[in-house]
Amino acid sequence: MTKIYTKTGDLGETGLVGGKRVSKADLRIDLYGEVDELNSRLGMACSYLVKNSKFKSKVDFIHIIQSALFDLGSNLACLESDRDQFKLPQLSAALVSQMELEIDQMEKVLPVLHNFILPGGGQEVSACHLCRTGARNVERKLISFQKSSQEHLPANSLEFMNRLSDFFFVLARFIGHELGEAEIVWKPSPHSP
Numbered sequence: 001m002t003k004i005y006t007k008t009g010d011l012g013e014t015g016l017v018g019g020k021r022v023s024k025a026d027l028r029i030d031l032y033g034e035v036d037e038l039n040s041r042l043g044m045a046c047s048y049l050v051k052n053s054k055f056k057s058k059v060d061f062i063h064i065i066q067s068a069l070f071d072l073g074s075n076l077a078c079l080e081s082d083r084d085q086f087k088l089p090q091l092s093a094a095l096v097s098q099m100e101l102e103i104d105q106m107e108k109v110l111p112v113l114h115n116f117i118l119p120g121g122g123q124e125v126s127a128c129h130l131c132r133t134g135a136r137n138v139e140r141k142l143i144s145f146q147k148s149s150q151e152h153l154p155a156n157s158l159e160f161m162n163r164l165s166d167f168f169f170v171l172a173r174f175i176g177h178e179l180g181e182a183e184i185v186w187k188p189s190p191h192s193p
Helices: 027-049 053-076 080-086 093-107 123-149 157-178
Strands: 013-015 021-023
Touching: 027 053, 027 123, 053 093, 053 157, 093 157, 123 157
Parallel strands: none
Antiparallel strands: 013 021
16 A cells, blocks of 8 residues: 555445445445454553563464454455455464463463453453453354345354453453452342332
């Protein structure tokens, strides 16, 4: 790219991989926009975590996930019929397995949950919870897009998004544990008559 602005989207349309023009209100554009927003949330989480050297390996792993989100976005920005032609990068089942290993390792040091906990804590923990909820949002929109478009989703995308929200839930707990932050247990409101 030589210029950041092209003026081709000034009338509310954008180009997909392959050149087809679609409305910026298209469900596909909304979906990969949500993937981009999630990726930005991951970047924000990293900006907090990178300040503490004990979380370097977690930041490095999040960078791998961010690249995978770009892979997902590139596939979503392409019609299913064109994906093979452009040889787009794919989400791997190995990355889903790697997230599961990360989750298992973090859970080894965490107390067992007996109650729901409130999202929040310090900036690091709160940022991870925002990543978790952002991942759930993308997962819901992936399913909605699949049902409305009748397209096959990119390989491993649903598994990846489902595991990603699990990863960030456990990462939020792990970061809080490592920083000595107490988890806040959900106390349901009294039942009204």
